[in-house]
Amino acid sequence: MPNALVLGGATGLVGQALYRVLTTRGWQVETLGRADGNLLDMSFLESRLMASRFDVVFNAVAWTQVDEAEDHPDEALLLNRTLPDALARIVKAGQHGWLVHFSTDFVFSEPRQTPWKEEDSPCPASVYGRTKLAGEQAVLDTLPERSSVLRSAWLFGPGRKNFVSAMLAACRCRDSVSIVHDQTGSPTYTLDLAQWSVSIAEKKAAGLWHAVNGGQATWCELAGEAIALTADNSCRVIPITSDLWPQKAKRPTYSVLDTTKLSNFLGAPIRPWPLALRDFLFSAHHPDA
Numbered sequence: 001m002p003n004a005l006v007l008g009g010a011t012g013l014v015g016q017a018l019y020r021v022l023t024t025r026g027w028q029v030e031t032l033g034r035a036d037g038n039l040l041d042m043s044f045l046e047s048r049l050m051a052s053r054f055d056v057v058f059n060a061v062a063w064t065q066v067d068e069a070e071d072h073p074d075e076a077l078l079l080n081r082t083l084p085d086a087l088a089r090i091v092k093a094g095q096h097g098w099l100v101h102f103s104t105d106f107v108f109s110e111p112r113q114t115p116w117k118e119e120d121s122p123c124p125a126s127v128y129g130r131t132k133l134a135g136e137q138a139v140l141d142t143l144p145e146r147s148s149v150l151r152s153a154w155l156f157g158p159g160r161k162n163f164v165s166a167m168l169a170a171c172r173c174r175d176s177v178s179i180v181h182d183q184t185g186s187p188t189y190t191l192d193l194a195q196w197s198v199s200i201a202e203k204k205a206a207g208l209w210h211a212v213n214g215g216q217a218t219w220c221e222l223a224g225e226a227i228a229l230t231a232d233n234s235c236r237v238i239p240i241t242s243d244l245w246p247q248k249a250k251r252p253t254y255s256v257l258d259t260t261k262l263s264n265f266l267g268a269p270i271r272p273w274p275l276a277l278r279d280f281l282f283s284a285h286h287p288d289a
């Protein structure tokens with residue numbers, strides 16, 4: 001039975017999905033998070049990893065507050081680059097083991113109308129995007145033959161607040177919500193991402209992967225679909241442009257990711273986000289769980 005060490009596995013949106021999928025697929029799973037110690041204390045991190053019998057480390061810890069990162073670039077860099085870099089070095093020194101790390105569509109920013117492929121040059125426009133790019137590059141440079149980096153996007157899933165659960169909660173106490181319709185991306189279900197991640201780890205498929213559900217949407221379309229599918233559908237969804245919703249960090253206008261590589265690896269098409277959204281909304285995992 002393979003062993004996984006999941007950073008963020010007890011509390012993170014992706015970490016909890018990984019924990020659930022790994023245990024279902026027969027892995028032994030340990031979690032590691034800030035409740036266990038300071039992950040940025042390198043001697044703690046090293047001794048904790050040395051004491052573990054992991055076959056694969058999944059790093060789902062990150063600085064994920066995109067706007068706050070603009071005011072805290074050093075702290076964001078520590079979590080988004082220094083931590084994965086340290087993990088890659090520790091795994092490398094151990095002579096065995098694999099590292100799965102997560103990154104983001106926010107490494108892209110330029111206007112475009114066709115999905116971004118793994119070989120396209122990144123162009124982050126925010127501190128979050130730049131620090132995440134630095135983290136993925138550190139992992140792939142240090143441990144090229146024993147690491148996988150999955151770029152995902154626009155995640156929804158059980159266990160922690162996310163865009164879909166926040167919109168549904170807002171609709172329960174308001175008659176309308178105003179949501180931007182001029183940013184287009186790849187909505188993705190955390191449990192699908194976790195399944196792909198574990199498949200990649202099990203096959204030891206190294207390198208960079210775009211790992212998102214199929215199709216594309218604007219934030220407005222994603223919220224509208226979730227609201228229309230639930231009992232909250234009396235709430236009106238009002239499309240607005242980004243300039244009416246100013247945010248500190250610059251967002252990409254188009255960050256849809258191309259999943260041809262992942263689909264070929266899995267030997268099956270990636271399911272479209274509206275199907276995954278229905279699974280999330282109508283499965284046992286209630287959006288507020």
Ligand SMILES: NC(=O)c1ccc[n+]([C@@H]2O[C@H](COP(=O)([O-])OP(=O)(O)OC[C@H]3O[C@@H](n4cnc5c(N)ncnc54)[C@H](OP(=O)(O)O)[C@@H]3O)[C@@H](O)[C@H]2O)c1
Pocket residue numbers: 007008009010011012013014015033034035039059060061062063064079102103104105132151152153154155156160
């Ligand atoms: N959410 C998205 O839409 C999205 C999109 C694209 C890519 N991603 C990537 O997916 C990965 C996972 O993101 P997520 O959405 O699951 O994030 P999340 O729900 O915000 O979870 C982040 C995890 O990092 C931990 N963490 C944060 N600061 C920490 C610190 N100083 N020390 C120790 N642990 C700390 C959190 O612990 P606490 O619970 O204790 O705070 C939590 O377990 C990240 O690499 C992210 O860049 C996410």
